[in-house]
Amino acid sequence: MRIVVARCSVDYAGRLSAHLPLAPRVLMLKADGSILVHSDGGSYKPLNWMSPPAVFTASEPDDEQRAAGITEVWTVTHRKTGDSLIVSVHEVLSDASHELGVDPGLVKDGVEAHLQVLLAEQIERLGDGFELWRREYMTPIGPVDILARDAEGATVAVEIKRRGEIDGVEQLTRYLELLNRDPRIAPVTGVFAAQEIKPQARTLAEDRGIRCVVLDYDEMRGIDSGHARLF
Incomplete structure (x- = not known):
């Protein structure tokens, strides 16, 4: 799992459209291809996300994006629906990766x-x-x-x-x-x-x-x- 804290804006494009304006957020990229976008609030629920199966790509910003302060563009595209979650990264505050291995699963009560x-x-x-x-x-x-x-x-x-x-x-x-x-x-x-x-x-x-x-x-x-x- 990769956990990034960054100043970013987020756009969801597909069957639904949604926009998160520029702000510090926690970005969680999981080995299964999913990404979750969290803020420091709202309990456990992400502000937006993309479920697997998905493909992650990172690209350089174009001239217009660079002029707006964007340093990197992440695109996470769902393999089946074609929906995309686009993260425009302005500043990375923290970036850490951890190999968690296979989870044993939830133990039921x-x-x-x-x-x-x-x-x-x-x-x-x-x-x-x-x-x-x-x-x-x-x-x-x-x-x-x-x-x-x-x-x-x-x-x-x-x-x-x-x-x-x-x-x-x-x-x-x-x-x-x-x-x-x-x-x-x-x-x-x-x-x-x-x-x-x-x-x-x-x-x-x-x-x-x-x-x-x-x-x-x-x-x-x-x-x-x-x-x-x-x-």
Whole structure:
């Protein structure tokens, strides 16, 4: 991972357009090709980002850009959509690279682990004709919670969270990118399953073609939660 603190402006060009004016920011470039742009605020959420698979290029500014104080131009282009995140660097304040290696993945709490067991036993909750293939299917970046087959026999990767947030969608996106490189199981679609799914996470998941499923933990355990239900 490369972490750069720089005075920069950032432009996103593609299906959406966005501009971040000149200011000091933290730029995180990851080995998977993604880039995240952070400020000293806003909690953990980046101001803008580009997800993998992506290509990073650094180029010299043209005369007009140089006259505006730009010293280097970074372009991160998504391989599939063609969207680009363009970082106009004016001054680098810090630049450090670290080899982090393969992450062991998030250790799930008791509820998430139990949800995985219950959903594996009740895989039909994902749809008629679904069949469990494997739990904890290992990839180079960690295990996929569940691999299943839908009614047509297509592969489905399921990521399970107690609370579904953007980080979980990003995690499933990375798994899908790797799984779809394997001709033995591709094409692979995704299901993001959680007790609660935040609106931002649902929007991001649906934009990436990932289906969201809300799980009722008590119902899956055969316990009446006492809450009134419409259906």
